[in-house]
Amino acid sequence: MYQPELETLPREKLRALQEERLRRLVAYVYERVPFYKKLLDEAGVDPKGIRGLEDLPRLPFTKKSDLRDHYPFGLFAVPREEVARIHASSGTTGKPTVVGYTKNDLKVFAEVVARSLAAAGARPGMMLHNAYGYGLFTGGLGLHGGAEALGMTVVPVSGGMTERQVLLIQDFRPEVIACTPSYAQTLAEEFKRRGVSPEALSLEYAVLGAEPWTEAIRKQVDEGLGVRSTNIYGLSEIIGPGVANECVEERQGSHIWEDHFLPEVVDPDTGEPLPEGKVGVLVFTTLTKEAMPLLRYWTGDLTFLTYEACACGRTHVRMGPILGRTDDMLIIRGVNVYPTQVEAILLDIPEVAPYYQIVVRREGTLDEAELKVEVTEAFFREVGQKALSDEVVEADHRLHALREKIARRIKETIGVSFKVTLLAPGEAPRSEGGKLKRVLDLRK
């Protein structure tokens, strides 16, 4: 552990620390951020009346649109001169949102990432191959600062240029790699293509995040790179990557560093706090941020929390995997569908690989959903076809049965009919460095 005392703080002490910080935070934003003064006044909240976590539901939510409305620096709580760094979200779902950090915010950022890397298995002296994108995106510089704080040797490769990445991994022999899960898939595939076995690779740990992923991808990456991979979660509005990380020992949920980021899970429709274990929208209050503190930030990410003790010894609450983000939710013929639901179904079908794309079209007034998914190389060899077209699949009983099985499972689990198209190995889109877009919604 990077900060064992804080990471194993008993629940009562952790709560006392959170409550003290929460009181200070509400007074701080009331005084310094006109947006929050107005919001709190309108909600009838007197900062002096905030005593503890039980008062949290009285505080208003902050939404992504609030950040956009105050673009670029309108939510900063310190003079611009005191802002040491600016980042902006990649804008996966619209105009970028701008965030700022004071010197102390950057120190906290490095600390929580160092905790995350240590939880992922990294130790001082190990080498980190950092393939997260550098620049306005928080991934590259975020992992970089944390790795330096932990005492690692950092190789700031950034994303893309796969040829060079595989060369550097073979020549520098890093123990740890950080990148998106889809890019880890790309690298694993590339090593395989070159006949480099996982045993020959120096990598031991992979720290993967910035996009949803499932156990199917985990299995492929662990086997393909010869690593134990863990999930890193974060978002620029809260700080960046390193809000939470799985412990490599258990890999049963990601520990949220809750002395800095106070989590809640709330009902997506009503905003009411949900009990432990129930799936809802993840909401964070930043307890220590100086430049851009946020009250109850609505992430749009869907997951659940568990306060059960973890065998690793860390006391911090764990979040489940992100089951989807409300922004990514597809409404197909009136049914809510998350791409990760489809991916989870594929996990149980041994003949397909975790490479897929979902395409949604509108035919007349009806939504048509299509899942394009690759068969594994082994299955492809077994059926012995040269290429996969609709005609070939129709004529081959094994391919035909597989296609029917996938369509049936989707229909049974999600309740929507998908047209299933089988692809030969290598035909689905691959990550070339950053987050991979697995959904093509042609209705918009």
Ligand code: ADP
């Ligand atoms: P953008 O919203 O433009 O993508 P960010 O880089 O801040 O900007 O992305 C944060 C979002 O990325 C999170 O809200 C979440 O939806 C997603 N994300 C980050 N880490 C993970 C993860 N480990 N698993 C699933 N989704 C993740």
Ligand code: K
């Ligand atoms: K994203």
Ligand code: ZN
């Ligand atoms: Zn743990």
